[in-house]
Amino acid sequence: MQFLKKDKVGPTTKARGDAGEDEALAYLQERGLRLLQRNYRTPGRGGGEIDLIMEATDGTVVFVEVRRRSRTDFGGAAASIGHQKQRRIIFAARHYLLQWRQLPPARFDVVSIEAHGPQWLQGAFDAG
Template identity: 65%
Template sequence: MPGWLGGGNTRTRGSAAEQAALAHLRAQGLRLVERNYRTPGRGGGEIDLILREPDGTLVFVEVRARIDASRGGAAASIGAIKQGRIVLAARHYLLRHRSPPPCRFDVVAIDGERIEWLKAAFDAG
């Protein structure tokens, strides 16, 4: 079990997981655009990482980490309500673009020391 998942409070562990995910995605050629984008007001959404692929695709990334893969693992913890909030936040974010680029929703699931990048994990529908 990696130390960053086992110690500290939830915010500290979440930040460490996002940093590990970001390092993994940067190593794959993606470039960070924004981190922890939140919509204004209560009940809105949040996007952990917004990155850009070399081809220009904007990638909205949800990062989930669990100590191990029991109970379905990290990826299984992203339900329909959470997906809806991420889509809401992405739509809000895209309002700043006159002509929105191609986009997709990815998940970086971290189970123990295993990092899995799930491209196009869900869609806006």
């Protein structure tokens, strides 16, 4: 049954995703944002996950979805964040903000890692 084995060539999807998050984190930190938390997950099944939670210099909490795509077909990385994914991110953000005594200003950004480098889309979607 040796023929059924697949040889893995190159990094795994998880490794590529982690590398994309590392690149996005460095990019945002160079622009003055401070990391609050990475890979925040809500407890239980069916919740949400946020790749990076950052704080802008004005105190805004920035929930960042990082996407990496090798091709730009169908709109590239940013276009791959559909309504259902946005709902999960918003759910996780609301859960995260429960720990704050006073709600800070917040927004949802996307950093897409494209062939030519990171693209930062501020206010990519809202919770409304």
